[in-house]
Amino acid sequence: MNQKHQDTKAPAVEYLDSSSTDSVPGTLEGFHKQLQLLPPYRWLSQAIAGSGISARGLLIATPYLWLLLFFLAPFLIVLKISFSEYAIAQPPYTALFEWVDDIYIQVKLNLENYQLLYEDSLYWRAYLNSVKIAGISTLLALLVGYPLAYGMTRAPRHWRLALLMLVILPFWTSFLIRVYAWIGILKKEGLLNLLLLNLGVIDQPLTVMNTDIAVYIGIVYSYLPFMVLPLYASLEKMDDSLLEAAADLGCRPIKSFWQITFPISIHGVIAGCFLVFIPALGEFVIPDLLGGSGTLMIGKTLWAEFFSNRDWPLSSAVAVVLLLILVVPIVAFQKMQEKDKVA
Amino acid sequence: MAASGQEVRKKWEPWNDPQEKPHVQLVGVTKRFGDFTAVDNISLDIYKGEFFSLLGPSGCGKTTLLRMLAGFEQPSQGQILLEGSDMAGVPPYRRPVNMMFQSYALFPHMSVETNIAFGLKQDKIPKGEIAQRVDEVIELVELSAFAKRKPHQLSGGQRQRVALARALVKKPKMLLLDEPLGALDKKLRAQTQFELMNIQEKLGITFVIVTHDQEEAMTVSTRIAVMDHGRIVQVATPNEIYEYPNSRYVAGFIGDVNIIEGRVSEVGEGYLAIASEQSGCSIRTRHALDAPVGAAVWIALRPEKLVISMDAPADTRTNCMAGEVWDIGYLGNLSIYHVKLDSGAMITTAQTNRTRDTDRPITWEDRVYLTWTPDAGIVLGQ
Numbered sequence: 001m002n003q004k005h006q007d008t009k010a011p012a013v014e015y016l017d018s019s020s021t022d023s024v025p026g027t028l029e030g031f032h033k034q035l036q037l038l039p040p041y042r043w044l045s046q047a048i049a050g051s052g053i054s055a056r057g058l059l060i061a062t063p064y065l066w067l068l069l070f071f072l073a074p075f076l077i078v079l080k081i082s083f084s085e086y087a088i089a090q091p092p093y094t095a096l097f098e099w100v101d102d103i104y105i106q107v108k109l110n111l112e113n114y115q116l117l118y119e120d121s122l123y124w125r126a127y128l129n130s131v132k133i134a135g136i137s138t139l140l141a142l143l144v145g146y147p148l149a150y151g152m153t154r155a156p157r158h159w160r161l162a163l164l165m166l167v168i169l170p171f172w173t174s175f176l177i178r179v180y181a182w183i184g185i186l187k188k189e190g191l192l193n194l195l196l197l198n199l200g201v202i203d204q205p206l207t208v209m210n211t212d213i214a215v216y217i218g219i220v221y222s223y224l225p226f227m228v229l230p231l232y233a234s235l236e237k238m239d240d241s242l243l244e245a246a247a248d249l250g251c252r253p254i255k256s257f258w259q260i261t262f263p264i265s266i267h268g269v270i271a272g273c274f275l276v277f278i279p280a281l282g283e284f285v286i287p288d289l290l291g292g293s294g295t296l297m298i299g300k301t302l303w304a305e306f307f308s309n310r311d312w313p314l315s316s317a318v319a320v321v322l323l324l325i326l327v328v329p330i331v332a333f334q335k336m337q338e339k340d341k342v343a
Numbered sequence: 344m345a346a347s348g349q350e351v352r353k354k355w356e357p358w359n360d361p362q363e364k365p366h367v368q369l370v371g372v373t374k375r376f377g378d379f380t381a382v383d384n385i386s387l388d389i390y391k392g393e394f395f396s397l398l399g400p401s402g403c404g405k406t407t408l409l410r411m412l413a414g415f416e417q418p419s420q421g422q423i424l425l426e427g428s429d430m431a432g433v434p435p436y437r438r439p440v441n442m443m444f445q446s447y448a449l450f451p452h453m454s455v456e457t458n459i460a461f462g463l464k465q466d467k468i469p470k471g472e473i474a475q476r477v478d479e480v481i482e483l484v485e486l487s488a489f490a491k492r493k494p495h496q497l498s499g500g501q502r503q504r505v506a507l508a509r510a511l512v513k514k515p516k517m518l519l520l521d522e523p524l525g526a527l528d529k530k531l532r533a534q535t536q537f538e539l540m541n542i543q544e545k546l547g548i549t550f551v552i553v554t555h556d557q558e559e560a561m562t563v564s565t566r567i568a569v570m571d572h573g574r575i576v577q578v579a580t581p582n583e584i585y586e587y588p589n590s591r592y593v594a595g596f597i598g599d600v601n602i603i604e605g606r607v608s609e610v611g612e613g614y615l616a617i618a619s620e621q622s623g624c625s626i627r628t629r630h631a632l633d634a635p636v637g638a639a640v641w642i643a644l645r646p647e648k649l650v651i652s653m654d655a656p657a658d659t660r661t662n663c664m665a666g667e668v669w670d671i672g673y674l675g676n677l678s679i680y681h682v683k684l685d686s687g688a689m690i691t692t693a694q695t696n697r698t699r700d701t702d703r704p705i706t707w708e709d710r711v712y713l714t715w716t717p718d719a720g721i722v723l724g725q
Contacts, residue, residue, distance in 0.1 A: 241444050241445075242450060244435070244442075245444055245450075247415075248435050248510075249461050252436055259461075263452045264450075264452055266452075
């Protein structure tokens with residue numbers, strides 16, 4: 001009764017209207033207004049408004065700020081350390097900038113680390129071997145991953161989600177544990193040799209463990225999902241009628257794969273190859289656990305320089321060169337693609 | 344077929360010539376997918392140089408039939424003969440037949456030129472000849488300015504032309520078109536229909552087109568096969584299909600039609616008299632049908648064949664229905680009248696607006712009389 005009386009007194013519609021514009025739940029505007037009640041937020045937003053930066057500009061700047069903070073800044077620190085000298089100190093390198101007589105800043109650029117990388121063949125061989133191992137692994141992952149992704153897109157629609165889950169599923173277990181599991185499979189008394197011996201395929205156990213082959217197996221296994229997922233994404237988008245059109249125009253199925261399917265999925269191929277090649281190049285866990293003493297990879301070298309020798313400047317130099325090896329071809333490739341698009 | 348035989352000009356009608364050999368022959372073709380019969384025992388002859396339409400609602404099996412001609416599906420039963428040779432087991436890439444896909448299926452990574460040249464390259468034709476033939480066909484479809492573009496840089500209409508050029512450049516014995524104009528807007532579609540006809544006439548290739556758009560089928564075809572539930576209901580020229588449909592389904596599918604129920608009351612010399620409670624009168628019609636007295640029949644009346652008038656006809660022998668104007672639709676060129684008969688049945692009639700009067704004499708709730716000549720009604724059995 002009382003409630004009803006109140007309702008009739010106030011013009012219900014107008015009342016609701018004016019209050020709802022103040023705090024529409026779920027809209028940014030309303031959220032912003034509520035946050036204004038908190039002093040720190042109010043000061044910050046006033047400062048931003050005062051400096052002439054719009055909310056839009058801030059939004060666009062966010063990814064750049066993120067990269068600046070978490071990529072460029074650490075890289076500059078590493079670059080700085082790479083130009084300093086090894087010292088028994090805390091931290092274990094000399095300062096790059098030094099005050100002299102309180103008025104000069106002295107910059108000591110020590111190029112010795114880079115010179116060592118150039119002169120000592122160990123590093124060159126480690127880089128080259130890493131490129132070789134990462135390259136071959138990428139190729140193998142492509143050879144395994146392409147048929148897998150292709151098969152997934154050809155599977156009945158209601159199976160595809162389950163198949164995708166199966167590809168992603170290994171990520172739910174620790175990477176280290178999975179690499180250790182491979183030791184159990186590949187070692188002399190491991191599952192692989194046991195199986196082959198019992199089947200009578202071989203009469204002497206194979207030596208796979210602690211060789212480059214084990215490293216290839218480990219890398220292909222670990223990074224296969226990174227190859228399969230972009231391939232799957234690009235193959236799934238393909239219209240089946242394209243293959244029918246090719247057949248209709250006189251193209252045999254095998255030929256139409258190379259003329260139609262593969263070129264259309266090339267972006268997936270490139271993305272997958274980058275996603276496998278880049279982490280594989282710097283990989284150190286897999287060669288460390290599965291590879292032998294002869295398996296030379298730059299990630300392992302870097303690890304040894306940093307943790308065993310505690311030579312921060314040298315390992316920083318190794319890291320900088322590794323980054324350049326990766327960045328230069330990627331940038332060149334992107335330039336090429338942009339040119340393609342313009343043409 | 345009501346051929347009057349008075350024509351002086353010779354008609355091109357190979358399907359009426361027993362001497363003519365069919366270009367494509369379908370003999371009892373059936374296609375089943377599991378329990379579902381998509382195409383049910385179809386026999387059909389298509390002649391060289393025809394523009395043949397398969398017309399029907401979606402799911403009637405017309406596309407399946409086309410895909411069997413292209414070789415993407417194999418018939419479960421029956422034979423498809425192309426120029427007398429059985430096509431069973433011949434894969435699509437060996438058939439001298441090309442298809443234009445509904446989605447156009449242009450290769451997105453190739454330019455217009457390379458898309459068109461694709462089919463010729465498969466046949467290992469020398470480079471010079473490929474270039475020449477591609478140029479010819481690009482000119483035919485008026486795409487010379489766009490030869491270097493990729494499909495995604497073209498408009499819908501331009502893509503449609505590329506798809507057509509790509510299918511034509513191989514000079515197939517037969518061109519199959521799956522809803523070729525479905526993605527175009529109405530104006531462009533009408534224009535393209537005529538272009539398709541011109542191209543077909545110029546090249547003399549047999550065209551088989553699948554469409555659900557009856558207007559399109561009527562415009563372009565030499566003959567139309569109207570399909571329903573995997574069967575062919577009628578095969579005839581557009582004119583015959585419209586004026587002499589063989590069933591209520593065909594009459595209703597092609598154009599607008601009023602269907603009136605009745606019973607044969609008298610079979611006379613060249614005419615039928617039909618008593619119809621629905622229309623409230625006895626209908627005389629000239630179109631013959633083998634129906635005995637007392638048989639239930641349906642009379643199909645095209646809206647434009649009815650004449651609407653405020654005055655009752657003087658002559659009692661004229662076919663006439665009386666009713667009240669219920670609705671008027673003014674379309675500019677036409678006015679559509681919905682007339683409610685005394686029996687409650689609703690009849691549609693269309694009148695051409697020949698004058699520019701803005702005041703039409705007939706208006707809502709007027710008592711009107713619909714008359715038609717004995718020729719105009721189509722008598723249909725069950």
